Structure formats: structure tokens, C-alpha cells
Amino acid sequence: MILLKARAFIAVTIIQVIVLAGLVTWSAGIAKTRNAKEIPQKRKLVQRLELTDLAIWTEARYTRHPSQADFFAPFQDGPSSLEHFPAGSVVAAPDHLRVAAADR
């Protein structure tokens, strides 16, 4: 058996590609099912309950409802205090602040 190592590498690479392609296909299948079933149901919920935000971070008002927060929300508990909630460092500064900073 010649070139054993090269053939083994090619075989392993092909297996990896097949596994990856399988995962992509599997996730596309799940996405298709959820897009057809769950997304319309979630949209119905949003419409019925008039929701504006995702219920991800519940630790503070401005992380629970980022789209409804005050303009300077992270500092609302003290004008010069630093951000003290961990989720605040996951959320980016709103667009208008970045634009204002870029204009200066």
C-alpha cells in the first residue's frame, strides 16, 4: 500500500466535509420547519401581545427592552457611573451615539 498517509488525509478530509455538509443540511431542515411553523406563531404572539423586544436579558430595564430604553440608559442610575450590568457589555451602543461620535 503506497502513499498511505496522503490517502488517509484525503479520506479524513472527505469525512469531515461530509459531516459538515450533513450538519449544514440538518440545520437547514430544522430552519425550514421552524420558519414554516414556529416563526408565524411567534409573529402572532408579537402581534397579539404588542411585544417590542426579545425576553433575553431581564436584569435591567434597558437590557430587557433595548429598543425602548432611554437615550442614556446605562447611566440612568447615576450620571457618572460606569455600566455595571454584565449584559450591558454585550449590547452595543445605539446607532445615534456612534454616528454622533463619528461626526465629532
Added chain:
Amino acid sequence: MCRLKILDYAISSLWRRRFKNLSIIAVFTIMIAVLASILVLTHSLRMEAKKILLDAPDVVVQRLSAGRHDLISESLIDTIREIPGVGEVSPRYWGYYFDALTGGNYTLIGLEGGGSSGLSMLEGELPSAVACCAIGSGVASARQLEIGDELVLIDSRNIGVTFDVVGIFVSESDILTNDLVVFGNDDLIEFFGLPDGLATDISVQVYNEKEVPIVAAKIKRSFPETRPITRSEIIRTYDAVFSWRSGMLLTMFFAALLAFCILAWDKATGISAEEKREIGILKAIGWGTGDILELKFWEGIVISVTSLLLGLILAFLHVFVFDASLFAAVVNGWSVLFPKFRVTPDVDLYQIFVLASLTVVPYVASTIFPSWKAAIADPEEVMRT
């Protein structure tokens, strides 16, 4: 066949330094898995937010007082309704509740007209009678409640109020409802002790989507103390929140990218004496510079492609099978009620190709470049050093 032989020799060469090369593959794989997990998770969340918030209110009108969100007078509703193009205008009553029993924060929402909801993501029904509520699965599990049980909350007068649980939102809807407690409007107004004629904010329906910014501008002009928030602004917020360029995710992304740069730089700044001697010997026995560069190219490809594929496989498993559980400790912060990241997969192949080209190409280049310097030198000199 010649190429296959060089590949075979490249793998033999890597295997001779297997501890070092397997370590590089392990580090490289973890780094790509972290980068790919961030890209895949944030892209999927962003797309999901975009899809499900399409039915959020067209415009939400808040009142600002001293720069902070304040209760808004319901008397504005009639004036807003008179703006051309505006459909239904209704007050929204909602607020927050800190539950000392569990340490969690709940979002309390008032609803007009409950009963059989037609919502398939709700077991039971929406509250239609007095002292009833529907709750999210996070609240249900924190308070160990089932349909028919009683939920006791402390109202604004510090009196315990009992509500019958008539509905529980299924866990598939956690990303929207995990911390929700839904009451009838009257119950919520009484619970929070909201003054007559005041609401938390006002939701406005606009018939023509193109007119939303105009309506929002008219509301702002008529009521300067208000802040109209349009649906596109809500969706843009989540675009920014789940952008890989934001906050902590950016920090994690750059930490991993920096680790890769250090790895690539270490490779590019020199090769070991043993590798130089090997190149000298190969040249002495008749290998050309092109053959040596091809050998190094294949060495780079074997390590980087193996790491890339393994990293991508790990990232997919992490995000879509294990619900990004390794990131949960970082992302959920201090939230007591935190939904599982059960994201709907959405893969952006462009991002994957960018990741591949940002990792494979520099690594292969950093493998070839120092070898090229050794390969163009005199073999005898190279072997002696």
C-alpha cells in the same frame, strides 16, 4: 501522482513533529470554533429577531420626562388618531416586577380582551376574567406553577394579590415570553396603581408602511415631549445588539483572532534549525525550490484545512445542538430568568468563506514564507547553520 507523493511526504514530515503539530491543530481548531460559534450564533439570532419582530407595533409613542421614560396621557390618542393614514391607536399598560422570592425580574403586560386566544404557543388561554393571568415558562418554572395554580404577587400598596394561572406559554416561545406575566388591563392598572388616564405608552397602527416615518415625525411635532419609536428602529436595535461587531462578542472575537495572529506570526518569523536542515538536505538530494515550497504549502494546508473543518463542525454542534451553552455564562449576565438560546439555524455562507480565507490563507502563507527564505539559500550553508 507527484503531487500526492509530496503530500505524503508532507504528512510524514508533520508526523515527525507530531506533538507540536497536533498542539497547533488543537489550538487552531478551538480558535476557529469560537470565531465560527460567534458568527453563526449572532447571525441566527439577528435573523430570528428580524423575522419575529415584523409584527411589532408600527409606532410606539413614549413620553419622556426629564430625559426618562414616563407615563403618557391617554388624551393624546384622539389627536394621534386624526393624523391621516393612522389606523388603530391604543394605550399599552406594562411594567416590571421584582420577585423577591426568586430574585427574578418579570415583565407584566396588560391585555384588552383575553379568552381563547388562537395562539398555538399558549397552553390554556389568555386572561379574560378578573384576577387571572397567563405566564411565561420561565416564570412557571421559577415559581413551580401549572395551569390552575395561583400566582401571588405583591402590588404597589404592598398587599399580596392572588391571580389564577389560566395559561402558560410553551418553552418554544421563551425568547419572547420567558419572563412575561399577562393580565387583563384593569388588573394591571390596579396592581401597579397607575393613575387614571395614564398609560405606559401608546401603540399606533399605520396603514401604509412607507408613511410610518412621516406619522412618527408628525407625532413628535405635535407632542414634543414624546418619543415615537418605529418598528424599523426596533429591528435595527436588534441588528446592532446581535452584530458580531458589538460589545462582549467583539471582545471574544478579537481575542480569538489575536490568538491566531500570534500563532501565524510565530510561524512566519522563523523555522526551527531542524526544519532548515531538512530543507538543506532536500535541496542537496535534488529537490528544487518549487518542490520545497509545494511541500510547505501542503504542510500548511493539512494543518489549516483540518483545523478549519473540525472548528466548523464543533461550532455547529455547539450552537445548534448544545444551544451555545458555553457562551451562556458570558451572555446571560445577572439575569435570573434567562431563556435557552434555542436559535433557528441561519447560516451565512459568506461569513464562513470569509472565516476560511482569514484563517487558511494567512496560515499557509506564514508556513511558506520562512521556508522560501531557507529554500533559496545555499544548501550547504543551510545545513551547517
